[in-house]
Amino acid sequence: MSEEDANPNAKDANPSSSEALVGSDLFGRWEQLRGREGTVVGLTAIFVAVFPWLFARAPVVSDFLQGYQSLATLILIWGIFAIGFDLLLGYTGLLSFGHAAFWGGAAYASGIVAKNISGDPIVMVVSGTLFAILLAWLLGFLSLRRGGIYFSILTLAFAQMMYFMAASPLAFLTNGENGLTGVDVGNLFGVIHLEADIPSIGGMLLGTWLYAFVGFIFVAAVAVAYRILNSPYGMVFRAIRENEQRAEFVGLNVWRYKLMAFIISGAFAGIAGSLFTIHGAYVPLQSLFWTESGDIVVMTVLGGAGSMFGPVLGVGVYLYIENIVSTVQALTIPFTDIVLIKDFGFYWHLLLGIVFVAVVWVVPDGLWGIIGRVRTFVSDRMGGER
Amino acid sequence: MARDTKPLNRRDVLKATGVAGLAGLAGCTGGGGGDGDGNGGGDGEDYPSLGNYPIEGDTATFGFNVPQSGPYASEGEDELRAYQLAVKHLNEGGGWVDSQFDDLSGDGVVGYTIDYVDGDTATDADQARQSASGMIQRDNAIMISGGSSSAVAIAVQGLCQNEKVMFMACLTHSNDTTGKDCVRYSFREMFNAYMTGQALAPVVKEAYGEGLKFYQLYADYSWGQTQQASMNQFMTDVAGWEQVESVATPLGTTDYSTYLSEAQSSGADVLILNHYGLDGANSIQQAVDAGINEDMEIIVPLYNRPMAEAAGGAIENVYGTLAWDSQIDNAPSKEFTEAFQSEYDRVPSGPAQVAYAQTLQYAAAVERAGTFYPPEVIKQLEDYEYDNIGMGSEVMRGCDHQAQRDVPVVKGLPGSEQESGKYYEIVNITSRDDLGYACDAGPAAECELGSYE
Numbered sequence: 001m002s003e004e005d006a007n008p009n010a011k012d013a014n015p016s017s018s019e020a021l022v023g024s025d026l027f028g029r030w031e032q033l034r035g036r037e038g039t040v041v042g043l044t045a046i047f048v049a050v051f052p053w054l055f056a057r058a059p060v061v062s063d064f065l066q067g068y069q070s071l072a073t074l075i076l077i078w079g080i081f082a083i084g085f086d087l088l089l090g091y092t093g094l095l096s097f098g099h100a101a102f103w104g105g106a107a108y109a110s111g112i113v114a115k116n117i118s119g120d121p122i123v124m125v126v127s128g129t130l131f132a133i134l135l136a137w138l139l140g141f142l143s144l145r146r147g148g149i150y151f152s153i154l155t156l157a158f159a160q161m162m163y164f165m166a167a168s169p170l171a172f173l174t175n176g177e178n179g180l181t182g183v184d185v186g187n188l189f190g191v192i193h194l195e196a197d198i199p200s201i202g203g204m205l206l207g208t209w210l211y212a213f214v215g216f217i218f219v220a221a222v223a224v225a226y227r228i229l230n231s232p233y234g235m236v237f238r239a240i241r242e243n244e245q246r247a248e249f250v251g252l253n254v255w256r257y258k259l260m261a262f263i264i265s266g267a268f269a270g271i272a273g274s275l276f277t278i279h280g281a282y283v284p285l286q287s288l289f290w291t292e293s294g295d296i297v298v299m300t301v302l303g304g305a306g307s308m309f310g311p312v313l314g315v316g317v318y319l320y321i322e323n324i325v326s327t328v329q330a331l332t333i334p335f336t337d338i339v340l341i342k343d344f345g346f347y348w349h350l351l352l353g354i355v356f357v358a359v360v361w362v363v364p365d366g367l368w369g370i371i372g373r374v375r376t377f378v379s380d381r382m383g384g385e386r
Numbered sequence: 387m388a389r390d391t392k393p394l395n396r397r398d399v400l401k402a403t404g405v406a407g408l409a410g411l412a413g414c415t416g417g418g419g420g421d422g423d424g425n426g427g428g429d430g431e432d433y434p435s436l437g438n439y440p441i442e443g444d445t446a447t448f449g450f451n452v453p454q455s456g457p458y459a460s461e462g463e464d465e466l467r468a469y470q471l472a473v474k475h476l477n478e479g480g481g482w483v484d485s486q487f488d489d490l491s492g493d494g495v496v497g498y499t500i501d502y503v504d505g506d507t508a509t510d511a512d513q514a515r516q517s518a519s520g521m522i523q524r525d526n527a528i529m530i531s532g533g534s535s536s537a538v539a540i541a542v543q544g545l546c547q548n549e550k551v552m553f554m555a556c557l558t559h560s561n562d563t564t565g566k567d568c569v570r571y572s573f574r575e576m577f578n579a580y581m582t583g584q585a586l587a588p589v590v591k592e593a594y595g596e597g598l599k600f601y602q603l604y605a606d607y608s609w610g611q612t613q614q615a616s617m618n619q620f621m622t623d624v625a626g627w628e629q630v631e632s633v634a635t636p637l638g639t640t641d642y643s644t645y646l647s648e649a650q651s652s653g654a655d656v657l658i659l660n661h662y663g664l665d666g667a668n669s670i671q672q673a674v675d676a677g678i679n680e681d682m683e684i685i686v687p688l689y690n691r692p693m694a695e696a697a698g699g700a701i702e703n704v705y706g707t708l709a710w711d712s713q714i715d716n717a718p719s720k721e722f723t724e725a726f727q728s729e730y731d732r733v734p735s736g737p738a739q740v741a742y743a744q745t746l747q748y749a750a751a752v753e754r755a756g757t758f759y760p761p762e763v764i765k766q767l768e769d770y771e772y773d774n775i776g777m778g779s780e781v782m783r784g785c786d787h788q789a790q791r792d793v794p795v796v797k798g799l800p801g802s803e804q805e806s807g808k809y810y811e812i813v814n815i816t817s818r819d820d821l822g823y824a825c826d827a828g829p830a831a832e833c834e835l836g837s838y839e
Binding site for chain 1: 454455503505506510511512513515516517519520523524536537540541544545548560562567606607608609611634636637
C-alpha cells in the first residue's frame with residue numbers, strides 16, 4: 001500500500017487534459033485546473049453542500065424534483081459504494097458480482113457492534129470497514145485465482161453463502177429474515193445527535209447532521225479515490241485492465257495488484273455499508289442478497305464505468321427512479337392536467353430497464369459519457385474560435 | 387424533531403404569517419364537522435410538535451405501503467382497495483363509519499379531510515422502508531399502514547418508531563412483530579403464529595384423533611421458524627401428538643418433491659406445511675400430486691386467498707387458519723362485504739378486512755383523543771375494547787399492542803365446490819378465551835415497547 005502515498009503528480013494521466021491547450025483565456029485556465037485534485041475535491045464539496053437544498057428544499061426546483069432529505073443522504077452513501085465498485089470494474093477491469101457481501105457484511109458488522117459494544121458512529125464505521133477489508137482480503141484471495149466469468153461467479157457464490165448464513169444459521173446474531181432491528185446509533189463525538197437538524201444556514205443547505213457526516217466521508221472518499229487513481233499504483237490498475245499479460249511481462253505482480261484493488265474496493269463498500277446502518281438504524285437481510293450486487297453493477301454501468309463521477313450519477317438516477325418516479329401516480333404533460341399515463345409509477349422497473357438499455361446502446365460510456373462529449377464539443381468550439 | 391423543520395420551510399413562512407388565522411379556521415371546521423370531541427382550536431396548540439404532528443393545512447395524509455409488485459402483489463392490491471374504501475368512508479360516510487364506529491362522523495377526522503398516498507413495498511424490507519420514509523418525509527404522512535410480510539412490517543414499524551409516526555400493521559403473522567421486535571408506535575390486529583397453533587390444535591385433535599405422529603416442513607426464515615416451533619408446541623401439548631421431524635426448506639423453493647417423499651416415508655400420519663404465499667401454493671399442490679393426501683392428513687397453518695386460489699382443489703379437507711372471511715356470519719362482516727362488493731364488484735379477502743379495520747381503528751382513536759398527537763392516540767388504542775369489526779369482542783392489549791381476538795379455523799373445499807371468493811368452509815371460530823398468552827409469557831415476554839415521545 002505504500003505506493004498509495006506517493007505524490008500523485010501524474011496529472012497528464014487524464015487523457016483529455018493533455019490535448020487541452022494552455023491558453024491565457026478563461027477556458028484554458030479551467031481546463032488546466034479541472035484535473036487538479038484540489039479542484040475536484042472542492043467542486044465535490046460544493047456539490048455535496050448544495051445538493052440536499054436543491055433536492056429537497058429549494059423553491060421550484062425541489063417541487064419539480066420531489067426529493068426529500070433521507071434520499072439525498074442515501075444517494076451519497078450508495079455513491080461511496082459505487083466509487084469503490086468502479087475502482088474494480090471501471091479501472092481494474094474486474095467484474096465482481098458479489099459486492100453485496102462487503103456492503104451487507106459491513107452493515108451487519110457495524111449494526112452488531114452498535115448493539116453489543118458501542119453505538120458511536122465513528123466506531124461503527126471503523127468496525128464495519130475493518131470487517132469489509134478482512135472479508136475482501138479473504139474472498140479476494142479465494143476468488144482472484146480465476147479470471148473473467150469464473151471470478152464473477154465465485155464472488156457471487158461467496159456473497160450468496162453470506163446471505164444464507166445471515167438468513168438462517170446465524171439468525172441468532174442477525175435476526176434472520178426480519179433484519180437487524182434495535183440498532184441504537186449514538187451521538188457523534190458524544191454530543192451531536194445525528195438525526196437533529198443543523199442550526200441556521202448549515203441546516204438550510206445540508207439539513208441533518210447525519211447528512212453532514214455522510215457528506216464529509218463522501219468528499220474524503222472522492223479525494224482518496226482520486227489520489228489512488230492518479231498515482232502510479234492506479235496506473236498499474238489501468239494497465240491490468242488494458243492488458244494483463246503485458247503488465248505481467250513488465251514485471252508487475254499482477255495478482256497482488258488485483259487483490260489490492262479488490263480490498264480497496266471492498267473497503268469503500270464497507271464504509272458505505274456501515275453508513276447505511278447508521279442512516280437506517282436497521283439492516284435488512286436483502287443488503288446481502290445478490291440483487292444488491294446487481295444493483296451496484298447496473299448503477300455503475302448506467303453512470304459510466306471507468307469515470308470518477310459517472311457511477312455517482314448512475315446511483316442518483318437509479319435511486320431517483322426507484323424511490324420517486326415509482327410514486328408518481330399519473331404522468332401529466334408539464335403545467336397541464338392532461339394525463340399521459342395513469343399509474344405511471346407502477347412501471348418504474350420498465351422505465352429503468354428502458355433507460356439502461358438506451359444508455360448502453362447510445363452511450364456505452366454511460367451518462368457521464370454524455371457530459372464528456374459535450375465538453376469535448378465545447379472545447380473544440382473554443383479552440384476553433386482562437 | 388428533525389422532520390418538522392425540514393420539509394416545511396417553504397410552507398412554514400405561510401404558516402408563521404397566518405398561524406392565528408389558520409388555527410382559528412381549523413377550529414371552526416373541527417367544531418362544526420366533528421362530534422365535538424375535537425373541541426375546536428385545541429388541536430395543534432396543546433401539544434409540542436412530534437413526528438409529523440402538527441398537521442399543516444386541513445388535510446391529514448395516510449401512507450398505505452403495500453406490495454404492488456412481487457409474489458404478494460395480488461394481496462397488496464386487495465389491501466389497497468380496502469384502504470381506499472376506508473378513506474372514502476371517513477370523508478363521505480358509509481360502511482362501518484355509519485354503522486359500527488360511533489366515534490366517526492363520516493365528515494373527516496377531527497375536522498381534517500383525509501387524503502392518502504400509496505407506495506410499493508415489493509415484499510422487500512429495504513424497499514418498504516425507503517417507500518415509507520418518502521411518505522413520512524416528503525408527503526408528511528401522519529400514519530402508515532400496510533405490510534404483507536412480517537419482515538416488511540417489522541422493518542417499517544422500526545422506522546415509524548424512530549420517526550414518531552404511527553404504524554397500523556396489516557397482514558403480519560410472525561410472533562416477533564408484537565414479540566421481541568415490538569414497538570410503541572405500532573398496533574397489530576392480525577393474530578400470530580402462536581395463536582394459530584393454539585386455535586388449530588383442538589380442532590385437528592377432534593378431527594383426526596389423539597396419539598398421532600406429525601412431520602413438518604417449514605420455510606427457512608424467521609416466520610417459518612416461529613411458525614413450526616408454535617405448531618410443535620401446541621400439537622404436542624394440546625393434541626397430544628408426537629413430532630417425527632421438522633425439516634427446513636429454503637425460502638422460494640419451487641420443487642418440494644424430495645422433501646415430500648421423505649415426509650411420505652417417515653411413517654407420520656400428519657404433514658404440516660408451514661409455507662406461505664406462492665411457496666404454500668406450490669408445496670400443497672405437489673403434496674397432493676404425489677398422493678400424500680391419500681395416506682396422510684395435511685395441515686396448512688396460515689391460509690390466504692391468493693394461495694387457495696393458486697392451489698385450487700388441492701386444499702380439499704386441509705385445515706388452516708385465516709385472518710377473516712366474508713362467510714363469517716355477523717353484522718360487521720356482512721356490512722363490510724357489501725360495501726366492498728358494491729364498490730369493487732368482488733368479494734373482499736381477509737387482508738382487506740384487516741386493512742379497512744386498522745384504518746378506521748386509527749381514525750376512531752384520533753377522534754377519541756381529539757388530536758393527531760401520536761402519544762395521545764396511542765393511549766387511546768392501548769387496552770381499548772371493541773366489538774365492531776366482525777371478529778367478536780376484542781381488546782388491543784397495552785403491554786404488547788397485540789389484539790386479543792378470535793381466530794377462524796377453516797377447512798378447504800373440494801375443487802368442484804369452490805367458486806370465486808369461496809375456497810373453504812369455516813369449521814370453528816376459536817374464542818379469544820382459549821387463545822393468547824399473558825403479558826409476561828410467550829412472545830410478549832420479550833417485548834419492550836419503547837418510548838411514547
